[in-house]
Amino acid sequence: MTIMERIVSVFTPYDCIICGYEGLIVCEACLPLICPAVPSRCYICRASTMDFAVCGRCRPSSKLRRVYVRSELSGIPKQLVHGLKYSYVQSVAVVMANFMTQILPDSSSSLIIPVPTATSRLRRRGYDHTELIAARISRVIGAVKVSALVRLSQTSQVGSRRSLRVSQLKGAYRIARPGSLVDAHVLLVDDVVTTGSTLEAAAACLKAEGVKTVDAIVFAQR
Numbered sequence: 001m002t003i004m005e006r007i008v009s010v011f012t013p014y015d016c017i018i019c020g021y022e023g024l025i026v027c028e029a030c031l032p033l034i035c036p037a038v039p040s041r042c043y044i045c046r047a048s049t050m051d052f053a054v055c056g057r058c059r060p061s062s063k064l065r066r067v068y069v070r071s072e073l074s075g076i077p078k079q080l081v082h083g084l085k086y087s088y089v090q091s092v093a094v095v096m097a098n099f100m101t102q103i104l105p106d107s108s109s110s111l112i113i114p115v116p117t118a119t120s121r122l123r124r125r126g127y128d129h130t131e132l133i134a135a136r137i138s139r140v141i142g143a144v145k146v147s148a149l150v151r152l153s154q155t156s157q158v159g160s161r162r163s164l165r166v167s168q169l170k171g172a173y174r175i176a177r178p179g180s181l182v183d184a185h186v187l188l189v190d191d192v193v194t195t196g197s198t199l200e201a202a203a204a205c206l207k208a209e210g211v212k213t214v215d216a217i218v219f220a221q222r
Helices: 003-011 075-085 092-101 119-125 129-141 162-168 197-208
Strands: 066-072 111-114 149-151 173-175 185-193 213-221
Touching: 066 075, 066 092, 075 092, 075 129, 075 185, 075 213, 092 129, 092 213, 111 129, 129 185, 149 197, 173 197, 185 197, 197 213
Parallel strands: 066 213, 111 185, 185 213
Antiparallel strands: 149 173
């Protein structure tokens, strides 16, 4: 919790967004109720697959081996995402990350790499929300977090069509330390997946660097 959050919580404590209990944004009693899990599926076509693998039909067009999706972007999960990204409630990252780790197999041998936020939004928020989520996941599963990607494109992707998103994100990322990820197994972390263009652009950058496998985990799918 930041200094500002602590100050705010003293005078206006968080209320549970489910039952209104004062003191926590989501109280312990309500945690199991707020985030229905989605079934294992291909994140592109949503066909049923094992362990959230990209299906055989979609595999040739994807750089990702599997994408773990915790929930649909609706209801309470949507409120949590909004709270973290637009209401500046950083503590929501812990709640989201804890839910995300529930669907992960043993990924402690993977490098945890957050998908970086555009610097314009980073300046506005004062923090990178994907870094917060990734840091919590790394602590819970005992894996190493590396901020290995640098974002070059600052174009907003909200509301863009898939074809436009793909073209906008070509060359959008570079590796912070070239040569450091050869033969690595990577787990990308992001909050929301819509068309998948952001994850695919990040994965393409990593694969070009010599990364062996790229998986991803997101809190919600739009």
